[in-house]
Amino acid sequence: MSADLAHHFDSYEQQAKSASLGVWVFLVTEIMFFGGLFTAYILYRSKYPEAFIAGSHQLDIALGTFNTAVLICSSLTMAMAVRSAQLGKRTAIVGFLMATILLGSTFLGIKATEYHHKWVEHLIPGESFHLDEAHLPTHHGKPVLSDLPTGIVGESRADAPLSTAPRSDLQAHTQLYFFLYFGMTGLHALHMIIGVGLLVWLLSPSSKGKFDADNHNYVEGVGLYWHFVDIVWIFLFPLLYLVGRHG
Amino acid sequence: MSTQTEFVIPVEEAPEPGDHYLNHTFGLASWLLTKDHKRIAILYLISISFFFVLGGLMAVLIRLELTTPEGDLVQPDIYNRLFTMHGVLMIFFFLIPAIPGVLGNFLIPLMIGAKDLAFPKINLLSWYIYVIGGLFTFYALVSGGVDTGWTFYAPLSTTFTSTHVMAVALGIFIAGFSSILTGLNFVVTIHRMRAPGMTWSRLPLFVWAHYATSIIQILGTPVIAITILLLAAERLFHVGIFDPKVGGDPVLFQHFFWFYSHPAVYIMILPSMGVVSELIAAFARKKVFGYHFVAFSSIAIAVLGFLVWAHHMFVAGISVYAAAVFSVLSMLVAIPSAIKVFNWTTTLYKGSISWETPMLYALGFIGLFTIGGLTGVMLATLGIDLHVHDTYFIVAHFHYIMVGGAIMGYMGGLHYWWPKITGKLYPKFWSTVSALIIFVGFNVTFFPQFILGYLGMPRRYHTYPAEFQVLNVMSSAGATVLGLGYLIPAIYLIWSMRYGKDASDNPWGAVGLEWETSSPPPVENFETPPVVTWEAYEYHESTAMHSLAPSSRGSYRVG
Amino acid sequence: MTTSSIHVVPLRVYLLVFASLLVLTATTVAVAFVDLGTLNNVVAMAIAAVKAMLVVLFFMHVRYSTRLTGLVIGSGLFALAIMIGLTLIDYATRGWLGVSGK
Numbered sequence: 028m029s030a031d032l033a034h035h036f037d038s039y040e041q042q043a044k045s046a047s048l049g050v051w052v053f054l055v056t057e058i059m060f061f062g063g064l065f066t067a068y069i070l071y072r073s074k075y076p077e078a079f080i081a082g083s084h085q086l087d088i089a090l091g092t093f094n095t096a097v098l099i100c101s102s103l104t105m106a107m108a109v110r111s112a113q114l115g116k117r118t119a120i121v122g123f124l125m126a127t128i129l130l131g132s133t134f135l136g137i138k139a140t141e142y143h144h145k146w147v148e149h150l151i152p153g154e155s156f157h158l159d160e161a162h163l164p165t166h167h168g169k170p171v172l173s174d175l176p177t178g179i180v181g182e183s184r185a186d187a188p189l190s191t192a193p194r195s196d197l198q199a200h201t202q203l204y205f206f207l208y209f210g211m212t213g214l215h216a217l218h219m220i221i222g223v224g225l226l227v228w229l230l231s232p233s234s235k236g237k238f239d240a241d242n243h244n245y246v247e248g249v250g251l252y253w254h255f256v257d258i259v260w261i262f263l264f265p266l267l268y269l270v271g272r273h274g
Numbered sequence: 275m276s277t278q279t280e281f282v283i284p285v286e287e288a289p290e291p292g293d294h295y296l297n298h299t300f301g302l303a304s305w306l307l308t309k310d311h312k313r314i315a316i317l318y319l320i321s322i323s324f325f326f327v328l329g330g331l332m333a334v335l336i337r338l339e340l341t342t343p344e345g346d347l348v349q350p351d352i353y354n355r356l357f358t359m360h361g362v363l364m365i366f367f368f369l370i371p372a373i374p375g376v377l378g379n380f381l382i383p384l385m386i387g388a389k390d391l392a393f394p395k396i397n398l399l400s401w402y403i404y405v406i407g408g409l410f411t412f413y414a415l416v417s418g419g420v421d422t423g424w425t426f427y428a429p430l431s432t433t434f435t436s437t438h439v440m441a442v443a444l445g446i447f448i449a450g451f452s453s454i455l456t457g458l459n460f461v462v463t464i465h466r467m468r469a470p471g472m473t474w475s476r477l478p479l480f481v482w483a484h485y486a487t488s489i490i491q492i493l494g495t496p497v498i499a500i501t502i503l504l505l506a507a508e509r510l511f512h513v514g515i516f517d518p519k520v521g522g523d524p525v526l527f528q529h530f531f532w533f534y535s536h537p538a539v540y541i542m543i544l545p546s547m548g549v550v551s552e553l554i555a556a557f558a559r560k561k562v563f564g565y566h567f568v569a570f571s572s573i574a575i576a577v578l579g580f581l582v583w584a585h586h587m588f589v590a591g592i593s594v595y596a597a598a599v600f601s602v603l604s605m606l607v608a609i610p611s612a613i614k615v616f617n618w619t620t621t622l623y624k625g626s627i628s629w630e631t632p633m634l635y636a637l638g639f640i641g642l643f644t645i646g647g648l649t650g651v652m653l654a655t656l657g658i659d660l661h662v663h664d665t666y667f668i669v670a671h672f673h674y675i676m677v678g679g680a681i682m683g684y685m686g687g688l689h690y691w692w693p694k695i696t697g698k699l700y701p702k703f704w705s706t707v708s709a710l711i712i713f714v715g716f717n718v719t720f721f722p723q724f725i726l727g728y729l730g731m732p733r734r735y736h737t738y739p740a741e742f743q744v745l746n747v748m749s750s751a752g753a754t755v756l757g758l759g760y761l762i763p764a765i766y767l768i769w770s771m772r773y774g775k776d777a778s779d780n781p782w783g784a785v786g787l788e789w790e791t792s793s794p795p796p797v798e799n800f801e802t803p804p805v806v807t808w809e810a811y812e813y814h815e816s817t818a819m820h821s822l823a824p825s826s827r828g829s830y831r832v833g
Numbered sequence: 834m835t836t837s838s839i840h841v842v843p844l845r846v847y848l849l850v851f852a853s854l855l856v857l858t859a860t861t862v863a864v865a866f867v868d869l870g871t872l873n874n875v876v877a878m879a880i881a882a883v884k885a886m887l888v889v890l891f892f893m894h895v896r897y898s899t900r901l902t903g904l905v906i907g908s909g910l911f912a913l914a915i916m917i918g919l920t921l922i923d924y925a926t927r928g929w930l931g932v933s934g935k
Contacts, residue, residue, distance in 0.1 A: 465901065493909065493912040494912075529920045580912060580915055581919065583919075592923045592927075593922075593924075593926040593927040593928070593930070594929070594930040595929045595930045596926055599922060600919075
């Protein structure tokens with residue numbers, strides 16, 4: 028890659044504006060891509076609130092919060108890297124890119140640890156899935172019970188009798204929660220890995236001084252992508268980790 | 275006014291083609307590694323034609339089976355695979371990429387006065403992604419195909435079928451990215467690469483149509499991508515998201531699937547409508563009536579198209595309340611399409627009509643699309659849909675739109691811009707004859723299917739009660755004629771590339787930037803970058819077809 | 834040249850946004866432990882939305898970008914809202930209207 032003007036553009040400005048618009052349009056496709064999972068999440072959470080509470084309580088809130096902070100820090104360093112590119116400050120760009128890589132990798136490492144915990148606790152959806160019902164959380168002062176077999180959105184459970192439905196419903200519905208947990212955080216993690224790859228790719232041209240005020244499209248583009256992935260996590264964190272946390 | 279260069283060039287004395295995009299470089303590598311949007315358009319032309327033939331073969335076998343009430347040609351299981359692969363190939367590998375990939379790619383930079391699309395390398399990548407997706411699907415086809423119908427409903431696709439669902443799903447998943455990248459490229463190009471003076475209100479309606487199509491591709495296609503991933507998770511790992519035994523809902527699959535697949539039908543028809551606008555203007559020698567209405571109706575179709583998907587699910591088990599909501603919304607989406615038809619018709623009124631082949635296709639489009647569209651309004655009506663859902667009425671409805679509409683538009687566009695793309699003219703006799711054969715063959719094939727569906731013949735069945743045989747035989751006979759109709763252009767178009775007469779810059783005497791450069795165009799599209807000072811479709815009443823002289827208003831070349 | 838069209842965001846703006854994001858994260862975690870009934874969901878999403886807006890406006894420079902950028906984002910959010918909203922209309926209303934004949 029170079030800082031040259033491509034032959035079909037008339038000016039650096041046209042090139043930069045085209046690149047920026049292109050990245051934004053791509054991010055919109057990502058909104059719709061993740062959006063499907065969010066839709067499924069909203070639907071099933073409203074159908075099986077108890078299972079989602081039970082599932083959420085299996086997650087480590089301290090690790091999740093820490094990871095959120097790590098990602099926010101990486102957003103700052105990414106923004107600083109783009110800013111340095113705008114100003115053409117070669118060493119600063121490289122430094123901030125490396126910091127972002129480090130923070131992003133930390134996030135992924137912690138995520139891998141969390142996944143490992145889930146594996147040990149038999150919470151990976153599949154044949155060996157088993158929710159430990161001996162230590163179910165309480166919600167509104169009452170222990171979380173099995174859901175109705177086919178919940179209808181909005182149906183109140185507050186005064187329903189102790190459920191006589193088979194215990195396995197809670198297992199089944201919590202497995203759905205964990206499928207969404209792994210699906211959403213897994214897709215997010217995949218995007219993070221790609222993001223780290225893109226950052227590494229930027230290191231070489233950055234160190235050679237290829238980016239300056241006139242041409243820093245690639246840094247800006249990767250930055251937009253990185254921030255988008257951060258925003259996805261900003262929504263995933265409360266939706267997955269903070270469900271029914273009040274006893 | 276500046277002195278006019280002599281534009282009137284008798285066809286027999288057309289100059290020998292100079293240096294242009296076809297002969298500038300030679301060799302396989304110069305084609306497979308090209309970044310020229312015009313060459314990429316040709317690459318698309320070859321590949322989509324291949325899939326059209328493949329999908330067409332499926333159709334031949336289907337219609338052959340249906341000439342008799344008994345299932346005596348193929349096993350029922352094979353029949354299921356035939357109609358599934360017919361749908362998959364035609365929709366994802368022909369109809370969706372055809373006009374944008376071939377005509378859009380070739381013409382949009384020319385029409386806006388640019389040297390290329392905004393991202394030429396991504397354009398090439400788009401084609402390769404499409405080909406790779408096609409290869410996966412082709413592999414699945416030769417391995418036996420899929421039997422679920424192109425709609426892949428859970429739980430058949432996720433749990434009960436043993437066919438190559440994953441291979442086809444993967445092929446479609448990959449091809450989807452091609453669609454997204456093309457849409458992205460077009461949007462950025464149209465926003466950022468217009469020549470000086472080419473304002474939004476001067477854009478050809480073909481460009482507006484592709485802009486609207488691109489919006490749909492960008493917003494809709496990612497949803498089919500995630501749907502396929504969920505399908506894969508369910509099929510491979512039995513996670514339960516669509517499985518009622520563990521609390522999932524199979525109807526959720528349908529919501530996700532149709533959220534894309536309904537807007538997808540607008541991806542298939544909008545570019546064709548853009549072509550028709552160009553053809554009507556050129557061959558009535560009049561500017562399109564209500565330009566802004568037609569332009570904005572494309573955007574309206576794109577937006578409204580996202581609000582109606584559950585009309586495919588009226589009998590799937592959605593709530594009656596939701597069905598009513600989607601029924602009303604579906605009727606709304608007919609309005610912008612109707613606006614277009616009204617405006618095209620008004621354009622024809624008191625126009626100077628000439629019966630060139632592209633015009634025949636455009637007129638065919640208007641008639642057949644209207645029939646298909648009106649039956650769509652019928653289907654939006656809950657009371658009717660309850661009875662004709664999953665019957666041949668539906669099959670007829672969407673074939674009127676997709677074949678009578680979209681493919682007619684594609685054929686018209688191909689014939690209109692063929693001289694520009696190849697620098698050659700094709701024989702008028704055969705092009706006229708084949709257009710008429712296609713029109714007749716199409717109607718004989720699909721009109722009986724409206725009646726069959728109304729009488730109750732279900733779709734996706736390889737046997738039927740004996741009383742339906744007459745109409746089925748009629749339909750199959752029509753299909754034979756239709757197939758012949760498509761075969762003839764394949765022959766003379768290829769023939770023309772070697773033996774056709776050379777075309778001048780503007781053989782139709784049409785108005786548009788693409789006609790202001792040579793046929794075929796040079797690699798960089800224009801000798802000097804144009805500056806636009808005239809409105810779209812500035813046809814002057816005195817210019818008749820035979821003089822080949824363009825309007826005397828406005829300057830065409832900046833020199 | 835293009836140097837006039839870039840907007841370099843002041844350092845203190847970035848640091849202010851960064852601090853706000855951390856504070857809001859702490860807030861959302863703290864509020865999660867307080868029983869607000871159905872409001873818990875609303876507050877959590879509201880905080881997330883504010884955090885997202887800060888990232889979009891300042892880290893992603895939308896505050897200093899063209900209207901087109903805003904339009905592009907808006908169309909994406911609109912499509913997302915439609916997908917979620919109209920899908921839930923089905924699920925939320927099952928059982929509202931009877932099927933005729935039943």
